[in-house]
């Protein structure tokens with residue numbers, strides 16, 4: 001069962017652009033040739049297996065990590081709201097949701113209230129963050145990130161540790177934040193199959209950009225429907241592709257026929273644009289992991 005998702009071509013200004021960006025550590029390319037941009041009002045989702053360079057690419061986008069090759073351009077004065085994958089919080093100290101909001105700087109009372117309202121956790125203002133559920137904690141982190149009205153909101157694995165219904169609710173919240181705040185959103189997901197239907201562009205990384213496209217086709221595999229039901233299928237899209245080459249740790253590329261080249265071939269199987277071709281094949285084999 002497939003559902004066409006309407007074309008979304010947000011016309012907002014481009015907030016950040018990566019062109020052929022790569023990061024090298026100790027002679028190893030963590031990611032290479034990363035090209036994408038995020039515009040105001042646009043949701044871009046980075047997907048890929050663990051270690052495929054999603055966080056590294058997001059960090060290049062916001063300027064936390066400098067590219068060793070290629071270029072990253074941000075609009076001057078870009079305000080970034082960042083929800084990292086891991087937070088170094090001293091969990092032995094008491095910390096209320098409200099205090100979490102102002103840890104890195106003061107905020108006007110009304111902005112705190114508005115952010116807590118927007119994320120649906122105003123009633124938890126006085127709760128200790130240690131007592132929050134996974135979904136509530138993610139909401140608290142999102143409240144903190146949106147309170148300063150960022151132009152670009154970067155969410156690294158926002159649904160980690162959240163059950164499926166919580167995941168849907170968080171995606172709904174992200175959709176609402178985009179609609180109400182009009183910021184650009186860069187979303188990271190290690191889930192290879194499921195991305196937000198509202199995503200304008202999916203970028204699949206595996207040490208490089210494997211492919212990109214609009215999740216035109218919202219698929220509902222039998223297994224997925226059986227597990228999560230039709231409501232979930234309406235809220236989520238499946239984005240899939242096949243890989244035919246492997247990126248070696250030194251940045252070179254080994255092809256299906258065993259040959260090794262410096263870069264991918266432009267016509268390699270997984271370098272296609274999905275905008276116009278709904279796929280039903282959800283297989284994502286382990287072969288695309290780093291060797």
Ligand SMILES: Nc1ncnc2c1ncn2[C@@H]1O[C@H](COP(=O)(O)OP(=O)(O)OP(=O)(O)O)[C@@H](O)[C@H]1O
Nearest residue numbers: 025030048049050051052053054055056057085190
């Ligand atoms: N500062 C660093 N020095 C050396 N290697 C690093 C550094 N940061 C990240 N890496 C490595 O780079 C690769 C990409 O890491 P990154 O965190 O970007 O991947 P990811 O796609 O976000 O993974 P995950 O889904 O596990 O969060 C990994 O192999 C990681 O171990």
